[in-house]
Amino acid sequence: MQSSQSQTQWQLSGLTRRARGLLGASVALGSGAAILFVWQLSLLAHLVDDLTFQGQPLTSVESDFLKVIAFSAGFLVLQWLADMAGTEAGLRISASVQQDGLKHLFRAGPVGSATQPTGQLVTTLTEATTALEPYFAQYIPRAAMMVVLPLFILARVFALDGWSFVVLACTGPLVPLFMALVGYSAQSVMDRQWVQLVLMGSSFMDYLKGLRTVRLFAQTQNSIKAMTAQTEAHRLATLSVMRIAFLTSAVLEFFASLSIALVAVIFGARLLSGTADFRSAFLVLLLAPEYFMPLRAFSASYHARQNANAAAKRLADLFTLPAYAAARYGTEQPKHAGSVEALSCHMLSAGYATGKTEQINCVTATFYKGQLSVLVGESGAGKTTLLRAVLGFLPLSSDTCAAFDQNGQSIALQNCRMAWVPQRPLLVFGTIAENLRLAAPHASLADLHHVAEQADILPFIQSLPHGFETQVGERGSSLSGGQLKRLALARALLGKPDILCVDEPTAHLNSESTASITQTLSRCARDCIVIAATHQDTLISHADQVLYVSQGHVTSFRERAVA
The missing domain is CATH 3.40.50.300 (P-loop containing nucleotide triphosphate hydrolases)
Incomplete structure (x- = not known):
């Protein structure tokens, strides 16, 4: 039971609790920025329609023009604050996990730490903790925005045009569906990449510590060949991850382009037939690309989740080291107790x-x-x-x-x-x-x-x-x-x-x-x-x-x- 709780603590969901306030602030600020962005586009469409087709003079729309600037500035400020809160959350979680890892190594002591290779411990405390930062700084806020902003846009489009709402509502969910399907294979590839990274780090440290022995046995060239092979294996594993990332982006761009083109064609035909007004058509065409923008951002950071999952597994292995020295040794020298006879x-x-x-x-x-x-x-x-x-x-x-x-x-x-x-x-x-x-x-x-x-x-x-x-x-x-x-x-x-x-x-x-x-x-x-x-x-x-x-x-x- 205790082991199960320990494993849960070092899962990504457990680590999220370490900076829930900052992550919540990032999502809330991002949601506020999304609302201002939709209002800004609505005002912009209204302003363009008034100046172009309604024949209103520029002086009559000065207040709308100032509102557009104000909403744009508010959107940029809120989005910057949201990004800062997410980045701070990622840095804080990464640093706290690294500190906890070092503390656990000291609790494990020299006996407990010897159960894992030194190279693996070093790689886990450096690369694995660093891999957590993009997940909390980018993936979680973008995952929230992938839900929040499209819902605001769908609500606005629903009030403007039913056909466009149906097109966006049907094509939008296909993107995360296909991304999830691609993600199943991505996780195994990412795990393989981490294994290659650990092997490469451990082998390099072993060869470095045993350089004298390697030279005495005339195995320098063989050691170089072995390291070259491990480096090449890690390179190929990394390229496999990048191919999956490109595939995910390609799937997203295909469905996004298809959806936007479909909305544009339907509105173009309805404008020519006189069954749609310019203001609604212009606003929907402004909102349609933005409907898929959070999905694009989410896709760009999706590999961060796969990387963080693989890193979390390595961290969980580190924290399973037995805490042999925990009962007696702390962080300070003991006070002198007098003469021990x-x-x-x-x-x-x-x-x-x-x-x-x-x-x-x-x-x-x-x-x-x-x-x-x-x-x-x-x-x-x-x-x-x-x-x-x-x-x-x-x-x-x-x-x-x-x-x-x-x-x-x-x-x-x-x-x-x-x-x-x-x-x-x-x-x-x-x-x-x-x-x-x-x-x-x-x-x-x-x-x-x-x-x-x-x-x-x-x-x-x-x-x-x-x-x-x-x-x-x-x-x-x-x-x-x-x-x-x-x-x-x-x-x-x-x-x-x-x-x-x-x-x-x-x-x-x-x-x-x-x-x-x-x-x-x-x-x-x-x-x-x-x-x-x-x-x-x-x-x-x-x-x-x-x-x-x-x-x-x-x-x-x-x-x-x-x-």
């Missing part, structure tokens, strides 16, 4: 998908401040999953994980400062100082020196020509593996964590870097709870507490004897 896990279970076997099951362990705790086990045993559960990246049942102060009082986990150093730390494009300040944006240079010294990377930074203002390159490409991990550790320490979780901190490092990071973690354990997952014997030998993880269970543990 212990972290207790009791019968802790967690997994990556509901209804499936949990990766860790009934884990009971306690981690203390002043001790370096190490998780040991084979790859896939559940070490990283346990760290993610402790950090709040995975949902937990109540009372399975709790923190305590030195008096044994419980501290809510959302009030504990936690830090995470993954196996492959991420550095953003910028300086060393900017990367460190991700953990504390207002940290002083002295704070940066302190944490760099703690992480044993200060001598290296000071040896650089620009020190903390040195650029780290794309994803830290200018740094070695050991430097990258020590810098990530310094960033984690800048947030003054109560609990520090580290995943494989010494993996793929030489003996010197391994010894340096091991000593750093041992020093960090004096001030906070440190939990590290590792395979390295060096780190295990320095651990105060070793927990052996196997198939999601903590099978045994040992503590180093205190001398």
